[in-house]
Amino acid sequence: MSALVAESRLTRRFEKLKEKNRAALVTFITANDPDPALFRQLLEGLPTAGADIIELGMPFSDPMADGPSVQLSSQRALQAGVSIDDVLGAVADMREWEMDTPVILMGYYNPIYRYGPAEFSEAAANAGVDGVIIVDLPPEEAEELNQHLRANNLHMIFLAAPTTDETRLPRVLDHASGFVYYVAVKGVTGTKSADVSEVSARVAAMRKQTDLPIGVGFGIRTAAQAAEMARFADAVVVGSAIVDIITDGIDKDRRPQPGLAARVLDFVKDLANGVQTARLGGDNETSVKTSTGAGA
Amino acid sequence: MAEARNTYRDGPDDQGHFGLFGGRYVAETLMPLILEVERAYDAARADPSYAQELESFLTTYAGRPSPLYFAERLTERFGGAKVYFKRDELNHTGSHKINNCLGQILLAKRMGKTRIIAETGAGQHGVATATVCARFGLECVVYMGAKDIERQKPNVFRMNLLGADVRAVEKGSATLKEAMNEALRDWVANVDDTYYLIGTAAGPHPYPTMVRDFQSVIGEEVREQMDAVEGRLPDTLVACIGGGSNAIGLFHPFLDDSDVRLIGVEAAGKGIDTGEHAASISGGNPGVLHGNRTFLLQEDGGQIRDAHSISAGLDYPGIGPEHAWLHLQGRVDYVSATDEEALAAFQLCSKLEGIIPALEPSHALSYVGKIAPELPADHLIVINLCGRGDKDVFTVADALGTEVGAGS
Numbered sequence: 001m002s003a004l005v006a007e008s009r010l011t012r013r014f015e016k017l018k019e020k021n022r023a024a025l026v027t028f029i030t031a032n033d034p035d036p037a038l039f040r041q042l043l044e045g046l047p048t049a050g051a052d053i054i055e056l057g058m059p060f061s062d063p064m065a066d067g068p069s070v071q072l073s074s075q076r077a078l079q080a081g082v083s084i085d086d087v088l089g090a091v092a093d094m095r096e097w098e099m100d101t102p103v104i105l106m107g108y109y110n111p112i113y114r115y116g117p118a119e120f121s122e123a124a125a126n127a128g129v130d131g132v133i134i135v136d137l138p139p140e141e142a143e144e145l146n147q148h149l150r151a152n153n154l155h156m157i158f159l160a161a162p163t164t165d166e167t168r169l170p171r172v173l174d175h176a177s178g179f180v181y182y183v184a185v186k187g188v189t190g191t192k193s194a195d196v197s198e199v200s201a202r203v204a205a206m207r208k209q210t211d212l213p214i215g216v217g218f219g220i221r222t223a224a225q226a227a228e229m230a231r232f233a234d235a236v237v238v239g240s241a242i243v244d245i246i247t248d249g250i251d252k253d254r255r256p257q258p259g260l261a262a263r264v265l266d267f268v269k270d271l272a273n274g275v276q277t278a279r280l281g282g283d284n285e286t287s288v289k290t291s292t293g294a295g296a
Numbered sequence: 297m298a299e300a301r302n303t304y305r306d307g308p309d310d311q312g313h314f315g316l317f318g319g320r321y322v323a324e325t326l327m328p329l330i331l332e333v334e335r336a337y338d339a340a341r342a343d344p345s346y347a348q349e350l351e352s353f354l355t356t357y358a359g360r361p362s363p364l365y366f367a368e369r370l371t372e373r374f375g376g377a378k379v380y381f382k383r384d385e386l387n388h389t390g391s392h393k394i395n396n397c398l399g400q401i402l403l404a405k406r407m408g409k410t411r412i413i414a415e416t417g418a419g420q421h422g423v424a425t426a427t428v429c430a431r432f433g434l435e436c437v438v439y440m441g442a443k444d445i446e447r448q449k450p451n452v453f454r455m456n457l458l459g460a461d462v463r464a465v466e467k468g469s470a471t472l473k474e475a476m477n478e479a480l481r482d483w484v485a486n487v488d489d490t491y492y493l494i495g496t497a498a499g500p501h502p503y504p505t506m507v508r509d510f511q512s513v514i515g516e517e518v519r520e521q522m523d524a525v526e527g528r529l530p531d532t533l534v535a536c537i538g539g540g541s542n543a544i545g546l547f548h549p550f551l552d553d554s555d556v557r558l559i560g561v562e563a564a565g566k567g568i569d570t571g572e573h574a575a576s577i578s579g580g581n582p583g584v585l586h587g588n589r590t591f592l593l594q595e596d597g598g599q600i601r602d603a604h605s606i607s608a609g610l611d612y613p614g615i616g617p618e619h620a621w622l623h624l625q626g627r628v629d630y631v632s633a634t635d636e637e638a639l640a641a642f643q644l645c646s647k648l649e650g651i652i653p654a655l656e657p658s659h660a661l662s663y664v665g666k667i668a669p670e671l672p673a674d675h676l677i678v679i680n681l682c683g684r685g686d687k688d689v690f691t692v693a694d695a696l697g698t699e700v701g702a703g704s
């Protein structure tokens with residue numbers, strides 16, 4: 001097994017949580033949704049509310065793998081105006097006061113391709129980003145970007161899906177770094193509910209083939225569901241359910257109602273509580289395996 | 297410009313790349329599926345019974361071969377080159393789209409799929425898909441932009457008659473681009489039983505290649521037919537470009553005949569300099585969308601721009617990857633025609649030839665009107681008349697300020 005990125009904020013965070021025998025809560029919001037002010041407020045509040053890893057959506061005009069919730073949120077962010085430099089700027093500002101919480105960017109390839117894979121990787125590393133997930137870059141097409149990410153010590157996090165069969169999985173794992181993101185449903189974000197027993201069986205099978213932490217996302221909407229997944233997964237990602245609170249909390253002109261940021265952060269606290277207590281009491285034999293190369 | 301090659305017909309490579317273009321830029325959930333489509337297509341290609349069955353349907357169901365017609369009165373009007381029409385508008389369902397749909401539905405059947413999804417712009421691909429689904433008894437869902445549903449009403453009704461479930465897509469520009477997004481989302485959510493029948497030579501590998509192969513029957517027939525009437529190859533081939541399937545189908549068999557000039561006509565909408573157009577080569581640059589790298593209309597930041605064309609079938613901000621490559625190779629010339637020019641050609645063809653063409657090939661026709669007068673009388677031009685205009689009468693009436701059914 002190769003350590004594609006030797007040591008990082010991300011590997012350290014997984015190490016720490018492994019010592020505490022609990023999963024990471026990964027929260028997804030879209031940069032500048034619904035406007036830069038609320039987004040900054042959320043970013044500031046997420047670490048204390050209990051987000052262990054922050055995933056930021058980089059909006060794209062054609063989010064083909066996303067359901068209605070994330071589509072709406074991307075659209076709002078694009079209306080508010082958001083460029084890659086805006087996203088990186090927000091991360092750089094956050095790094096003035098928050099050094100430990102990893103930030104992962106999630107998006108589609110075209111904006112990065114236009115920015116330049118090398119330029120993007122360098123700028124993202126300088127801003128304090130830790131990894132990226134590019135939905136429409138399967139391993140077959142990823143090297144164009146990944147070579148530059150590696151050179152800048154950034155993780156490229158790959159998705160494994162329910163359709164990724166045993167023969168294909170090694171191909172995904174070969175390129176993966178940071179953690180493996182298991183897509184818990186056959187579908188786009190925010191539409192179906194994940195089936196816990198199916199997901200846990202797949203995660204168990206994947207553990208035989210990788211030492212990387214395994215995160216689970218898509219279709220996890222409540223603190224209870226997050227807790228169930230957190231019993232066996234190393235990270236639990238919640239996105240659409242958070243974004244939906246924003247959708248419900250703004251007026252036609254995308255103006256947030258008073259108290260919206262607090263409502264979002266309260267929900268994150270609930271999720272965090274679910275994730276943090278998931279393995280207390282009862283069966284907690286599953287735990288995070290050592291991530292490759294960490295501490296090397 | 298690239299150096300001259302021995303052949304332009306050997307692409308793509310085994311990863312589906314035409315040089316910089318093409319590829320498989322899809323979510324992991326879809327990767328295993330498109331690999332399965334590729335394996336199934338390779339197996340089908342190697343199976344003579346598949347080719348036989350396809351040919352039989354092309355002949356007895358679609359009505360191939362389509363005639364090569366000498367457009368005498370247009371030739372006279374232009375006063376130069378000899379203009380021929382490849383009459384793919386005479387196919388069953390009224391356009392070239394059926395060629396591809398028959399090929400893919402036979403593949404879907406071999407793969408044991410029971411549910412077919414498709415995107416459509418003008419509705420011609422939707423109608424052709426609904427038609428083959430009816431014929432083979434498969435469930436059919438067609439995604440169509442709400443704006444296109446409005447401007448191509450006759451086709452929506454036809455799809456309904458054929459038993460298809462037409463789903464309106466309200467997002468964004470509510471045209472073909474959004475319909476394709478929605479179809480891809482459907483596919484991700486229904487991977488087990490669903491086959492995505494893409495209607496143009498774009499999308500992730502192997503679709504651009506597969507659609508090209510199925511449409512190449514157009515160019516192969518032209519080769520034989522022209523030889524029969526003129527005893528030689530044509531000099532110039534002209535086709536309109538939405539995603540580029542009718543064009544690549546006409547061009548591909550001639551790519552290595554260096555004396556044959558190939559011209560793709562994109563939709564210039566209200567004019568390239570207005571920004572309201574659908575000419576991805578003339579007015580775009582390389583990017584990644586809908587599973588492939590190609591020329592796209594986009595902002596500097598990489599957000600995709602909405603296309604504009606009076607013709608719903610050309611109203612798409614991208615182009616098939618093989619065209620992007622042929623453009624960089626300099627083998628095909630890509631030009632454009634505006635809404636207004638297409639409308640004029642639409643009327644001219646109706647009046648002089650008694651053929652009401654679709655708005656899409658009207659773009660190609662309008663460009664021929666520009667070059668034909670300058671060319672000698674023994675210069676042979678073939679236009680791919682890839683669709684008939686019945687579906688467009690409301691749009692054209694609207695543009696001309698007349699009311700359909702008002703009498704005159």
Ligand SMILES: Cc1ncc(COP(=O)(O)O)c(C=O)c1O
Pocket residue numbers: 391392417418419420421495496497536537538539540541542543608609610654656657682683684
């Ligand atoms: C008659 C006709 N021509 C052309 C097109 C454009 O597609 P393509 O460029 O793939 O031939 C369409 C698409 O709907 C069409 O209906």
